[in-house]
Amino acid sequence: MTLALSADLVAMIVVVVAVAGAVNGVAGFGFAVVGTMVLAATLDPAAAVAFMILPMFAVNLSLVGDLSREELRTCGTRFAPLLVAALAGTVAGMALLDRLPEAPVRVLLGLVSLGFVATAQRAVPLPNPSGMGTRETAETPLVMATVGAVSGVLFGATNVGVQLVAYVRSFDLSHGLFVGVVALVFVGINGLRVAAAAALGFYPDAAFALASVAAAVPAVAGVAVGKRLRDRVSDRLRRGTVLGLLTVIGVRLVLGGAGVL
Secondary structure, three states: OOOOOOHHHHHHHHHHHHHHHHHHHHHOOOHHHHHHHHHHOOOOHHHHHHHOHHHHHHHHHHHHOOOOHHHHHHHHHHOHHHHHHHHHHHHHHHHHHOOOOHHHHHHHHHHHHHHHHHHHOOOOOOOOOOOOOOHHHHOOHHHHHHHHHHHHHHHHHHOOOHHHHHHHHOOOOOHHHHHHHHHHHHHHHHHHHHHHHHHOOOOOOHHHHHHHHHHHHHHHHHHHHHHHHHHHOOHHHHHHHHHHHHHHHHHHHHHHHHHHO
């Protein structure tokens, strides 16, 4: 897992994380998916996943600030089983990261990206992606823990947390509260991942770690721009832009990985 930094690569990373941050600021999700997918199409997928951990933590920390103290306390209590289980699952997923071959990981990332598009689009009605039936059932501690554990494993290995996003969306929260709750969940997960990444040797040298830290700056700046645009962009345009981008990235990853298999 290496990252040979060049002027062109640095410029690409700055643009990618800034755009991904803006997408997240507008839509409330998408930073990890967009940023990781684009980088994984150019870099070693394992390196792309590890590199994005610190910027992801910074982005979600900036979004948690949108929650009031009362909302933070209430949501923290309400979604505690989801968060705790996701933390455990994430560590397990991270342990698998550097053991997975590159081509299958590219295909997996692409398929997950396309799967998210399929579940998020509204043109063709699909079953509830959480598969949990009523909201009362979905909010039980057992269901939260199950969703959190399974989603955590996938998130730890790929940076893709679409199941968590879809699950939280099923609670029909206001857009602002939805953004804050998703950020709250991922702040806890990514805070743990920063420590786990260092312990598991995901940062091969100081340059890699410093570059990851530095990438948080354009990422948070992108989020700030996206938050300013949030109320000026229609839900339809928000959704169409994000899903269109993810479709292109997903197809590219699947074709690229399949060509090597």
